[in-house]
Amino acid sequence: MSTQILNALPDIPRLYTAISEWGACVVYLFAIRRRVPLVRTGVCLLLGLITLIGVQYWAGTLPLAFWIFSMCLAVAVMYALIVLASGVSILSSLYLVVRAFVLAELVASLHWQLDSFLRPKNGSTFAPASIGLLMLIYGASGCIAWLAERRNFADVHLPPPQRSVFISLVIAVVTFAMSNLSFVSTNTPFSGRLGVEVFYIRTLVDLCGFAVLFAQQEQLRQNQANAELASIDARLDSQHREYLRSKENLDAMARISHDLKHQITALRMQVDPELKSQDFEQLEQSLQRYGSQQHTGNPVLDVVLSTKERICVQEGITISVVADGGLLDGMSPMDVSTLFGNALDNAIEALKQVESKEKRLARLALYASGQFTLIRLENYYMNSLDWRSDGELKTTKRDEGLHGYGVKSIRHIAHKYGGEVSISAQDHWFSLCVLLPMKEGTLSLVNCE
Template sequence: MNQILNALPDIPRLYTAISEWVACLVYLMSISCRKPPKRTITVLVVGLGVLIGVQYWAGSLPIAFWIFSMCVAVACMYSIIMLASSMQALTGAYVLARAFVLAELIASLHWQIDSFLRPPTSTIHAPASIALLVAIYGGCGFLAWWGERRNFGVGDIDPPGRSVFIAATISVVTFAMSNLSFVSTNTPFSGRVGLEVFYIRTLVDLCGFALLYAQQEQVRENQASAELASINARAYSQHREYMRSKENLEAMGRLAHDLKHQIAALRTEIDPERQSRNFEELEASIQRYGSQQHTGNPVLDVVLSTKERICADSGITLTVVADGSLLAGMTPIDVSTLFGNALDNAIEALKKVDNPDRRLIKVALFSRDRFAVLQIDNTYASHLNWKANGELATTKRDNVLHGYGVKSIRHIAHKYQGEMTLRAKDHWFHLCVLLPMVNGQLKPTAASATL
């Protein structure tokens, strides 16, 4: 026996096209890297018409062209996703695999329920059938969007190539297994009765979608773990730099103090004007290395003093007005990481500024309405690469290893229940960190207090 008993009619081509369109809409609404609304709407409207046309065209072809026509429909879905978003090609393929399985699931589930509930004398154009179509397509689309927005709505979608391959494999296997009964009923995995065939198809599509959902959950967790590990590594690196700088500053302070006494003694013995002028230059040089910032926070003093020397060597003017007492409650490693990363980013940007008079950094730490406010402003010359979600992308070639400075700053801001904002205007880059104060101190969140 190689025929399906009591076979149900094929899913109408129009319904298949609508399910594919709904799946594209779900993922375009879930991701944060969409094109402007006007373009997205235009792509969706045109895309719906193209999908309907492709499905009716495929229906006029011999059954031997079934796989080919499915490939054309999938290509149309991919075009809709790519034209309405700013994703990379590989990322678009990853989203397409999920959208295709979702489209198969919605179409199969609706047709199975509709065929079971619809009276023999009724048609698919009856009001009850149309209402069921809207309810199932809309309900499934909403549930899928509600679940996927958590996976795709925050940050960039950047799945590894291996994950894209796995998603594509799951999609192909799901499609093949769910449609196996239509190819042959003489297999251990095929159904032989109409409703049974569609039950198998719906169940396999549901399992495929669940696998893809679980895969994205795992990818997201892996990325979050890798990002947190990189942030922590950068934090400890900044802290080690702070400890080394503290030791160097203490040693240089003692050296400067001793040299001042030696210079004073030499001045009494050497009278020529030229010799005196040389000693004055030497004293000024020693004074620069012996000076330190005094903000009221010893950790911040070390960080600012270290960065001040780096700025002086690089021809950068650093201006600081900071009340370090506002950082009471913040751990030393967070203080060094917060200010170290912020100033490192500013110094890196200013190294690309050719005009020495434009190499400026302004640091301000003050209180305002029960908030500690950190503002760091610096000029810049190179083009800023803003991502679609408003984040600033690194300008370094190795964007895998770099770009965690800003993430570290944001992580610390969130740790103390605050927020970080970035803004650029008139070739000035502005970083602002707003931290709420409780009883005059910064309080970390309970979840991050032990990190």
């Protein structure tokens, strides 16, 4: 089969290829949330650039048969650079390096095609005009790619699913093979025979490959966002159903308690007080405990607090509540039950891990501060907290796919009313603070999505 290309363009300088590969790594290193200090990233980038240049020039001394090997070696250096400079997992780095490789191929091919078209026949590839074009194409392409990928990776948790990594790897391999097919053989239906035509095909195929990878990441981001919203909605619905059941139980308990108090009074009149007084006092105290309810000024909050206080009594947890429920006027019943239900559930879950009953303490306060409604819940904790790179707490439960959305649900509700959530931990005290702005003394929705 013929491999001869008519009017073939010169090969892309090794230096330009190395810079393109390095620049693509820079794009993705600054598009994701790195887990290492910026100084480490800078040192790794400097060493990575030197290594990539060295690998490219060394590969230029090898026979043509080692072309694939030299490309794999360059990709391996890019992979090591991303691993060391980002601190993300091995799987995440593999996902990033295949995207960086396709981007590097696209930028290098696009620049060389334009440079070969604009440069005079006898002009030097290192002439000021050529260097200026290099900086323009590489810089503009890198900035555009960074802006696009930063949005694509902003809300996505790494590492991605293994299936997505495999698909991206296949896309990158197919893109590389098709874009360089003409250099292997011009005698195929997908090959070019002219130098300009070959680079046109290469640039177009690389652009399509990058576009497919971009669309794949966009779809992954959408899927993860939809999964989180579905989990939050499911938790909202579960909290609301729990509230309705709790309200029915509390109403029934209050009626039973009220009726039994009258029955106890009647019994006292019929029996000897000296013999049965102590037993009746204990029974009345027990009924008083189960028949009592919170009265904050918000009936939904009353039900939630009464239900959670009963759980606290069963678990040996001491909780103090100072709440002005009237400040929640304007918040929907479902949001009230979900917000406080999630917050108290998280606190109770943490306090169950505390061995000492004396340290199972929680404090809840709901009060006005200026033009804001402030909700503060504090609880003691023993186990160390595990923070994720996005500032959220990792769930302590084994199944992260079904748990860990409590704080996200609280934050989602706070944002609906224009508020913010802050979390802090100090001296084994965990503090959750929700700040909600009031308009004319009441809460109002600012985002109904």
